[in-house]
Amino acid sequence: MNTAYNFAFFDEGSKREIRRATLKAIAIPGYQVPFASREMPIGRGWGTGGLQLTLSLIGKNDVLKVIDQGSDESVNAVNIKKLVSDTTGVATTDHTTEATLIQSRHRIPEVPLKKNQILILQVPLPEPLRYYEPSESETKKLHAEKEYSGAWLMLFEQIMKYGSMTTGADHPVLVHDRYVMAPSPIPRFDNPKMHESEALILLGAGREKKVYAVPPYTKVVSLDFEDYPFEPESFLDKHCRLCGSTGVFLDELVDEGTNETFYQCNDTSYCIETLNEVEPFGVK
Amino acid sequence: MTLDIVHDLQSVYRKLVDSTSRPGLISDLRKEAALVEEEDQKGCSASLLLLALTLFDQEVSFKVFSKQADSVSKTINQLTYAKPTEAKKADFLLILQDAEKGSLEEAIINAKAGTLKNPHTSAFIFVEVESVTNGEALLLKGPGIHSTELVHLDINENWVESRQEKNKEYPLGIDMIFIDQHHQLLSLPRTTQISRNRVMG
Structure with a gap:
């Protein structure tokens, strides 16, 4: 632990400001609360929103897990983990069940989250209406008036053009029947995990200076139409080539030499844990 | 031992987060409250002071009843550099136990409820009460609550109806935090629906 810095990097004033915004965010599910968004030692757009939430929450007894698109070992995840553990001395882990704070970029872990955990999602674009309304004061007005026809129209246009909703990630959701919210660019596969989640979910956008939240046991519905229902990505008949798991989010990989397509778990720690469970029987 | 403004206030904050995201979950602040210096309290309970130290600074205003x-x-x-102001402008309203009867209702009526564009500019109301326990009396429903939660508040005011009136136009509204003489904390954000749980006779 580097004692040249404050505990959890921030001065107490910065923490207080983020903490006040976070409490308001929890009280108004799905509403984007503006906050000051401090300069961080990593670039804006590299997870500063999530990092600021993590630093404002973390205490000596926490166990931290950071993932970047399902991986515990990618550069972004490793560096954020290093920064937090250098300035706090807290333990880090790859195991989802052991973590009390999970900061994540673009995935919700496969292992269901529990009551004593907080999931912190990094958000690049917190405004779900930005695609068709560039003005912040206008989108604030649309949220105030619960005027979301544009959000549905956006999906309708996709259906007209391509025959189905083409949101690969960041499919907008309606939270507590009030706010349309960007769930951060998690795959559609993860959207249902937000509904009535056991863990508190906090979302932070550092560059856009917004924090918002989905409290536990809150209604989260992905936007869709009666005749074009919301559909998560389907991995029917496919399984992970390493651990054999089915019913999880899989990455499609193509071997350019043989042109062979195979699938692998996106959540690396889940894949390793499954492999370790199976292995003793296989090796004997 | 004295209060550590980094670690002890972090622990208070996490309990606030837990209680606010799960209304009905009562958090215990006894450990942190025991560290607050006697001379700092001056008429306000240690746990209320902890909340002030956790959230207040020169950027916020408050009003004490x-x-x-x-x-x-x-x-x-x-202690915090926060500015005292009138109830209608305050970010935080503190209703102490020795406040006159009717203060809580008055605070609820006057508190900032935010605007439709900026509902987060609403007030927090901190209330000192005799005791907060899980048990029959008030039935809670809403985000953060699995099905229902039951809480019992020892308080001699007609606040449930006033709160309901204030919070009728969601997302406008006030968020309330109750803290008792044994440093037990209950948080009721605006999303929580409260009904009096009457025994069917």
């Missing part, structure tokens, strides 16, 4: 409002305001101002 108490017989000793002036001295408590002065203490909080000196």
Whole structure:
């Protein structure tokens, strides 16, 4: 632990400001609360929103897990983990069940989250209406008036053009029947995990200076139409080539030499844990 | 042992997060409250002071309802630099146990409820009560609650109806935090629906 810095990097004033915004965010599910968004030692757009939430929450007894698109070992995840553990001395882990704070970029872990955990999602674009309304004061007005026809129209246009909703990630959701919210660019596969989640979910956008939240046991519905229902990505008949798991989010990989397509778990720690469970029987 | 403004206040904050995201979950602040210096309290309970130290600074304003409002305001101002102001403008309203009857209702009626564009500019109301326990009396429903939660609040005011009236136009509304003489904390954000749980006879 580097004692040249404050505990959890921030001065107490910065923490207080983020903490006040976070409490308001929890009280108004799905509403984007503006906050000051401090300069961080990593670039804006590299997870500063999530990092600021993590630093404002973390205490000596926490166990931290950071993932970047399902991986515990990618550069972004490793560096954020290093920064937090250098300035706090807290333990880090790859195991989802052991973590009390999970900061994540673009995935919700496969292992269901529990009551004593907080999931912190990094958000690049917190405004779900930005695609068709560039003005912040206008989108604030649309949220105030619960005027979301544009959000549905956006999906309708996709259906007209391509025959189905083409949101690969960041499919907008309606939270507590009030706010349309960007769930951060998690795959559609993860959207249902937000509904009535056991863990508190906090979302932070550092560059856009917004924090918002989905409290536990809150209604989260992905936007869709009666005749074009919301559909998560389907991995029917496919399984992970390493651990054999089915019913999880899989990455499609193509071997350019043989042109062979195979699938692998996106959540690396889940894949390793499954492999370790199976292995003793296989090796004997 | 004295209060560590980094680690002990972090622990208070996490309990606030837990209780606010799960209304009905009562958090215990006894450990942290025991560390608050006697001389700092001056008419306000240790746990209320903890909340002020956790969330207040020069950027926020507050209003105290108490017989000793002036001295408590002065203490909080000196410890946190937060500005005392009138109820209609305050970010935080503090209703102490010795406040006149009707203060809580008055605070609820006057508190900032935010605007439709900026519902987060609403007030937090902190209320000192005799006791907060899980048990029959008030039935809670809403985000953060699995099905229902039951809480019992020892408080001699007609606040449930006033709160309901204030929070009728969601997302406008106020968020309330109750703290009792044994440093037990209950948070009721605006999303929580409260009904009086009457025994069917």
